Amino acid sequence: MENKKGSISTAAPSSVSRRKQRWDEDCQSCQAVQGLITLSNTPRVFETAHWTVEHMNHTIIKGWLILTVKRHCRAIHDLTRVEADELGKLLPLVCRALHVTMKTECEYIMQLAEGEGFHHVHFHIVARMSDWPEELRGRRVFDGVGMGIKNPLSTEELLPLTLKIREYLKEHYLDSQT
Numbered sequence: 001m002e003n004k005k006g007s008i009s010t011a012a013p014s015s016v017s018r019r020k021q022r023w024d025e026d027c028q029s030c031q032a033v034q035g036l037i038t039l040s041n042t043p044r045v046f047e048t049a050h051w052t053v054e055h056m057n058h059t060i061i062k063g064w065l066i067l068t069v070k071r072h073c074r075a076i077h078d079l080t081r082v083e084a085d086e087l088g089k090l091l092p093l094v095c096r097a098l099h100v101t102m103k104t105e106c107e108y109i110m111q112l113a114e115g116e117g118f119h120h121v122h123f124h125i126v127a128r129m130s131d132w133p134e135e136l137r138g139r140r141v142f143d144g145v146g147m148g149i150k151n152p153l154s155t156e157e158l159l160p161l162t163l164k165i166r167e168y169l170k171e172h173y174l175d176s177q178t
Contacts, residue, residue: 024072029120033070040066041155042162046169050083051090053169055162056124058152059145061136062161063102063127067094073121074113090173091123097168098127101161105130108141 023030031037032054039057045065046053056064067090069083079087095107108126113119126141136144 022071024120026117027072027120028117029068029122030072033068042158045162045166046094046173048086048090048173050080050086053090053094053165055158056145058147058149060149060152061126061141061144062153062158063098063104064145065094065098065125065127065165066122067091067125068120068122074119076111076121079121091125093169093172094125094165096172097165098125100168101164102127102129104128105132 023034025031028037028039032039033052040054041057042055044052044054050070052068052070054066054068056066067087069079069087071080071083073079073083076084091109095104095109098104098107104127106128108124108128110124110126111121113121128141
């Protein structure tokens, strides 16, 4: 797009206006970040200036965390520089917290932001254990989450883990800032 001086502009007008939007009243992620609804059956695990960390609800998998940007944002390329910088520090730290507290073999990380009511940048970070069942490997991990799950993990089953992860993140987050 050309500006008034005839040179090419590199800023997309749509992304500029989207960056100014703080929340979308129809977005369940926005509602959860604001505390209007809860998407987890445990207290929030951790919070920074621009991101929240919560444990997934309706899952049979311990250590399924959701990392959500606080401002309504539909695509990673629309993150502000500050949000992206904070994400770059927080994402590996959350993975380390899962590894230290649960002895994970690795962590799955997914970002889709296309589910109905969830058009909002959020990352699924899943603790993948060494004794992981074959039927939950790779993209089949999503078979372990959702409203149709029989016998999802309870608050009582998840709370000790989320508190350990919280303590790890509190202790190490400031160290990651330097």
